[in-house]
Amino acid sequence: MKLKNKTIQILGLSLFLILSLAGCSDSKKNVSSNQELVSVQVATSVLPKNQSYFSASGQIEAEQFANISTRMMGYVTRVHVKVGDKVVKGQSLIDINNTDMEAKKAQTQAGIIQAQARFNTAKKDLDRFQVLYDQKSASQKELDDVKTQYDIAEAQLENARQMQNEIDAMLSYSNIKAPFNGVITSKSVKAGDMANPGQHLLSLEAPNNFVAKVMVPETNIPFVHQNDSVQVYVKSSEQILAGTISEISTSSQNSGGQYLVKIKLGLPKETRLYSGMFISADFPTAHTNNNQVLVPKSAIVRKGDLQGIYTVSTSNTAILRWLKLGRSIGDQVEVLSGLSEGEQYILSAEGKIYNGAKLNIK
The missing domain is CATH 2.40.50.100 (RNA polymerase II/Efflux pump adaptor protein, barrel-sandwich hybrid domain)
Structure with a gap:
């Protein structure tokens, strides 16, 4: 009888374990099947169109x-x-103490009054002696002497006036405008x-009149031409501005092998720029690309020193793939390895994205 009861207990325990395991399995299936989908936007990697670029970094400056x-x-x-x-x-911007200059100005004005009086007297004498000479009542020497005194008085008056101009110019540096x-x-x-x-x-x-100044290395300066159109990427605001090359330096003697290039910026309305902002400018070249795709910088995932991008698997799940990146071209970056043409990658997600996340592709 005791043996029979033990057998029944063992059978009951076994049945309980089987039912428990089955329940766990069903629970896992339900959790797996109920995993939330992450809504994402995807893009397909493509090669650039028959044109390659090189980038040069610089800063924004006011043109004036x-x-x-x-x-x-x-x-x-x-x-x-x-x-x-x-x-x-x-x-008026700044006033600087100008007591000394004001005193000199007063002296100069007094000198002008004296020189003007001497000039007026000399002119009257000259006019009077000219009449006497015409009437044969004064000699040529007397007329020449009076004419000399007139010329001296005229020169002294002009000198006094020029001194006043000099004082006025100096005073302009005491009231800076x-x-x-x-x-x-x-x-x-x-x-x-x-x-x-x-x-x-x-x-x-x-304000609102800016240029971008970049330094172009010797290997790329042959591709830079006056009035060429370029794209300028503002790093802080992630804006892309159209620009035109306005100046190209022809010497790198004082710039370590780099050539200064100025780009006049076309600013759309409501564009907020400040001097000193860092930019990168993309200059077109005549070379074709090396079969390397471009992807938006916003799609890049960074973990420490590693850079990657989420791609889409055949079962519509996210897979993080590490990349080797090259040059930045505007708001895009060149992929040297890790992503090929025609592969899908995730542009943006409405939820948290991670390896193996199930995707709802919009």
């Missing part, structure tokens, strides 16, 4: 800018502007500072 300084030494009495202020041509309409971009002086000749005081730039 000025570093403002003075030729005078003196204490700054007032600074009328601050960084970011918009100014118009002729607007804006040379053109623009925006104050830097200020390195305040009231009470001593201004020295040649010292940087302010920087002024004309």
